[in-house]
Amino acid sequence: MKKDEKYDLALxxxxxxxxxxxxxxxxxxxxxxIGDEINVVGYPDYRQGDSSQVFSGHISGQTRDKYGxxxxxxxxxxxxGMSGGPAVNNSLEIIGVSVTGAENPTAALENxxxxxxxxxxxxxxxxxxxxxx
Numbered sequence: 001m002k003k004d005e006k007y008d009l010a011l012x013x014x015x016x017x018x019x020x021x022x023x024x025x026x027x028x029x030x031x032x033x034i035g036d037e038i039n040v041v042g043y044p045d046y047r048q049g050d051s052s053q054v055f056s057g058h059i060s061g062q063t064r065d066k067y068g069x070x071x072x073x074x075x076x077x078x079x080x081g082m083s084g085g086p087a088v089n090n091s092l093e094i095i096g097v098s099v100t101g102a103e104n105p106t107a108a109l110e111n112x113x114x115x116x117x118x119x120x121x122x123x124x125x126x127x128x129x130x131x132x133x
Contacts, residue, residue, distance in 0.1 A: 002129045006067045008083075008099050009117065009125050026126075030119055032072060032095050034059050040074060040098050040116070042085030055082075063115070071115040072096055078114040087116045095119050 003010040036059045041052050057076035065071050074087070078098050087096040096116035 004125060006069065008065075009097070009122065011126070011129050011131065026094060026119065026123060030089070030093050030095055032059055032089075032118065034061060036089060036095075038074070038087050038089055038095060040076070040078065040082060040085055040087045042078075042082030042098060044079050044081040046081045052085075065115070070118055070121060071099070072118050074098075074114040074116055076114065097122060 038057065038059060040055045040057070042055075043050060043052055055074075055076045055078065057074055059072050060075040061073040063071050063073055072087075072095075082098045085098045086094050087098060089095050096118045099115050099117050
């Protein structure tokens with residue numbers, strides 16, 4: 001396992017995956033624009049037995065985190081339990097990973113600090129850790 005607090009990412013390696021495992025491929029040529037429709041998948045406010053939830057919305061802007069790393073902003077409220085969930089476009093391509101949100105659903109509606117790590121930053125993190133897409 002590798003982690004990087006600057007990126008707010010962890011890299012887990014899973015050994016002995018069966019060839020039948022489904023996964024999304026990472027495409028580093030995806031261009032994301034403000035207004036693009038996306039879906040973010042996660043486990044907000046998770047309790048044992050809950051299933052994942054999908055939040056649909058749009059890319060609302062671009063910003064940077066406290067380390068200067070790029071972030072995409074999402075026009076829907078994200079909150080605890082969504083971190084690490086994929087953000088996918090309408091072609092089911094991963095465009096980022098959710099990373100910033102609020103403590104609960106009410107705060108999420110009031111706090112528009114709903115961030116996604118863009119796919120190119122994730123690819124950079126993978127490359128720095130000897131993993132290719």
